[in-house]
Every structure is written in structure tokens, then in C-alpha cells.
Amino acid sequence: xxxxxxxxxxxxxxxxxxxxxxxxxxxxxxxxxxxxxxxxxxxxxxxxxxxxxxxxxxxxxxxxxxxxxxxxxxxxxxxxxxxxxxxxxxxxxxxxxxxxxxxxxxxxxxxxxxxxxxxxxxxxxxxxxxxxxxxxxxxx
Amino acid sequence: xxxxxxxxxxxxxxxxxxxxxxxxxxxxxxxxxxxxxxxxxxxxxxxxxxxxxxxxxxxxxxxxxxxxxxxxxxxxxxxxxxxxxxxxxxxxxxxxxxxxxxxxxxxxxxxxxxxxxxxxxxxxxxxxxxxxxxxxxxxxxxxxxxxxxxxxxxxxxxxxxxxxxxxxxxxxxxxxxxxxxxxxxxxxxxxxxxxxxxxxxxxxxxxxxxxxxxxxxxxxxxxxxxxxxxxxxxxxxxxxxxxxxxxxxxxxxxxxxxxxxxxxxxxxxxxxxxxxxxxxxxxxxxxxxxxxxxxxxxxxxxxxxxxxxxxxxxxxxxxxxxxxxxxxxxxxxxxxxxxxxxxxxxxxxxxxxxxxxxxxxxxxxxxxxxxxxxxxxxxxxxxxxxxxxxxxxx
Numbered sequence: 001x002x003x004x005x006x007x008x009x010x011x012x013x014x015x016x017x018x019x020x021x022x023x024x025x026x027x028x029x030x031x032x033x034x035x036x037x038x039x040x041x042x043x044x045x046x047x048x049x050x051x052x053x054x055x056x057x058x059x060x061x062x063x064x065x066x067x068x069x070x071x072x073x074x075x076x077x078x079x080x081x082x083x084x085x086x087x088x089x090x091x092x093x094x095x096x097x098x099x100x101x102x103x104x105x106x107x108x109x110x111x112x113x114x115x116x117x118x119x120x121x122x123x124x125x126x127x128x129x130x131x132x133x134x135x136x137x138x139x140x
Numbered sequence: 141x142x143x144x145x146x147x148x149x150x151x152x153x154x155x156x157x158x159x160x161x162x163x164x165x166x167x168x169x170x171x172x173x174x175x176x177x178x179x180x181x182x183x184x185x186x187x188x189x190x191x192x193x194x195x196x197x198x199x200x201x202x203x204x205x206x207x208x209x210x211x212x213x214x215x216x217x218x219x220x221x222x223x224x225x226x227x228x229x230x231x232x233x234x235x236x237x238x239x240x241x242x243x244x245x246x247x248x249x250x251x252x253x254x255x256x257x258x259x260x261x262x263x264x265x266x267x268x269x270x271x272x273x274x275x276x277x278x279x280x281x282x283x284x285x286x287x288x289x290x291x292x293x294x295x296x297x298x299x300x301x302x303x304x305x306x307x308x309x310x311x312x313x314x315x316x317x318x319x320x321x322x323x324x325x326x327x328x329x330x331x332x333x334x335x336x337x338x339x340x341x342x343x344x345x346x347x348x349x350x351x352x353x354x355x356x357x358x359x360x361x362x363x364x365x366x367x368x369x370x371x372x373x374x375x376x377x378x379x380x381x382x383x384x385x386x387x388x389x390x391x392x393x394x395x396x397x398x399x400x401x402x403x404x405x406x407x408x409x410x411x412x413x414x415x416x417x418x419x420x421x422x423x424x425x426x427x428x429x430x431x432x433x434x435x436x437x438x439x440x441x442x443x444x445x446x447x448x449x450x451x452x453x454x455x456x457x458x459x460x461x462x463x464x465x466x467x468x469x470x471x472x473x474x475x476x477x478x479x480x481x482x483x484x485x486x487x488x489x490x491x492x493x494x495x496x497x498x499x500x501x502x503x504x505x506x507x508x509x510x511x512x513x514x515x516x517x518x519x520x521x522x523x524x525x526x527x528x529x530x531x532x533x534x
Contacts, residue, residue, distance in 0.1 A: 074345065
């Protein structure tokens, strides 16, 4: 019997459902304003730039580069046995005021991680929890 | 800009004992701190008519209960935020005639801020059947926590400005030196440390080692801000609120953009510019400061955003020793959050120390002839919420 997943998971709020459904379909979506073109991460009901509520969950190619990173040697709660693990902030080059997304890195040598490194979104379906989460992996 | 200068003063301050485990509850520790500050000021609990809560539960209903505790009659002001801003807002509200004596208070017992908190919870519930659910964009989903978060800020800072880690690691050395001169500090009795000691301490979240990280302990403090009329009859000389400001932006460790560190500054810059303009003093007039110093990068960014040096040069300013007693900007002379105490919501202790400095109560760590001090509180995201107060004595 496998261990149940014991790390915090997103509550999957109804207003963000297109995002979480997108992850199940291997799509990484970021709200984009239809009035001014601004990309908004993390999502809010209205655009930060112009306050329009006319936003779409725009599809990205799931590719970005590392803005900053850390190798965690002391993990909280359910992460304590995962150390060392890499936590990365990844910039998505979609426009001005680039959105930066936080995630853990998988399939990576911690010593090889560096700022500017190209990465891609990868997906993990959490068994029995009805949610898919994202990670990053090197984009070879 | 016309801040009502010298219309209100800090008249009482008190830190409870700060330690890993203290008897009591958040309430009783805050109460002890309030009683201590009242004694320091020579005031009674019934003199307080305004409350600014720093408690973890600072809700309006919780503040109502504190009003009941402190005399059970109507008060005329409540606020919340972080300490530097609360001092400023109390002074402005007193000057406007809405309240006379505002008490800023905090207490914490048994609530850890670091990863041990979640570890203890996991061990208390050995059979976990469901993963805990948190808001959609919560950084805990990704295994982040405060030290890891500041590690990301540190790495970005180092890469953006070609800042050597060793420059930043000078800050814990300075903080520990100050703590050795403060008998109340948690770490002072362990003696001074070197940069090599910081590097040799266990890696927590690269590039941060254990000695780069804040303490995580219990404690309480209280600060009383009073009108000039009340202040003249208090036990000690008033420490005037000369100016101040508040800045707030971004959400709780969720949203980030590529202008994280830019020349225009963020919350701390806004609060600082308002504070210095309102006080009518320059950066060069400051004799002593207390700045929220949860990690070395926070200090580097503090002095940059406050305008004591240029953006990207804070690490060199630290390396050059200006923050140390005897330097041109002695800062966190109690040992700060790395070597004195981090009791959970500790920004008020930076106020307490600057007040003691301006009163000349700091013994071995006293800054000679300190007349004007600056306090910077920050938190709730890296430099997300900022509060600055400029304080002075006659």
C-alpha cells in the first residue's frame, strides 16, 4: 500500500477551475486581460493593470527560465524526507512585467541548477486527491 | 508634507523575557508586557484609550476583548499593522485629537514560525488520511517556508548584483557581537562568531546557513505612545515621534514579478521617503537604527530601500562595518532577530531598542549621544508591508 500524499494541496477554488482543469490536460494557463493584454499571476478576479474583469485563462507553452532558486536542506512537514530538493522561481517571458511562478524542480541535479536555466512545466496527478499540481524540469 | 512633529511621544516600552519556551499564553505574555510598559511610563491601565494589536489574532473582535481586559470601558482608537507604522499612525491620530495613550502590544507562547511547526503537527497526527488543503497559490504546496523564501531572495540579489555571499554573512557576525553586549539576548552568552562560523553552520536552504536565519522563540513586548500633554508627566523623558510612514504592496508570498529589485524601490522606499520628509531630517541625521533583520539579505535591502546606500550596494555597506557599534549607522544594537529574539511578530522590539538608545539606557551597547533614531519594520512578503518611524529626544 502506498503512503497517502501528506503535503499541502490547493483547495481548487471554483473561480480558478479552468486553471486546475488545464493542469489535468497538461496545459499551463495564466490569466490574460482582454482589454490591455496584461498577464496576471497569481490570478485575481480583475486585471492588476486596468481593473478589467474580462480575462481569459490564456494557454502558455509551459516554458520559462529560472529567476531564482534554492536547494532546500530542511523541509517542512511532509517535505522533510524529500531533502535536498530544488525550489525555483520561473519567469514566463510573455510580456512586460513578467509573471514569475514558484514550483519544485524534478529530474534535476541540484548542482546543475542556475539562474537563467531554461525549464518546462511538468505535471503530477495526485492519486486519490482529485488534483494535479505542477513542477519544473530542465528543458533540454 | 506636514507630519505633526512632537505632538506625540513614546513614553513606555517593555520586553518580556525572550526564550525558547516560556510559561503562559500569548495573552498573559502580552499582559505582562503592557504592565511593564505602563510601569516604565508611570501610567495606569485606565490611561490607555487606544489599542494597536500585533497579536496573531489582531481582529476587531479580539481587540474588543483587550479593551475589556484593560479596564472595561470605551476606548477611542484601534489599528493593526507592523510596529513602525503603528507608532506613526498612533502619533498622527493623537495629534488629531482622537485618542491620548495608544498601546501597541504583542505576546506569543508556543507558536513556532519555522519548519518545526509543521513537523510537530505531522508527528502529532501519525495517520494522515487526507492531504491538508490550503489556498490555491499558497507557497506551502511547493515546500516553501520563510527561510526557503528568503533564500530565493538572497540568490536573486547575489546574482543580480554580483554580491558575494561572504559580504552578506558579515551581518550575522555584527548582530552576534551586539548580542554579546545585551544580557537579555538569547545568543549573547554563546559569544562572538566569524564569517567562517556562519559558512560552517548547517545548510538550511542554499545559500542560507543556520546562522543566517532568525531565531524562533517566545516572548512579548509593548510600546506606549502618548500625547505631549500626557508625556510631560511621565516617568521618563519623552521620545518624540518626528515622522513616519507606511507602505504596503503584494500578497502574502504569492505574486512576484521581474521588477522585484528595482531602482524605484517598493514599500520600504515609499514609507521611508514619506517618513524622512515628514520628520524634516536627512539620512545623515540618523544616529541609531532598528531595522527588521530576519535574514542578511533583508538588511542589505533595508539600507538600500531606506536610502542609506544605492540599490545593489547594501552588501558592501554591511561588509564595510557601518552597521556595527562605532560605525556610522549602528543598527540593531540588541542583537536583532538573529541573535537577540524573534518572538513571532517581533518588529516592535526594534522600536523598543531605539527608544532605549535615545534614552541612554543601553549600558555596554550604548551609542554615544544618540539623539535621532530610525525604525524600519517590514514583513508579510519580502518588503511587502513596511513601517518607518523617525524618533528623537529633546
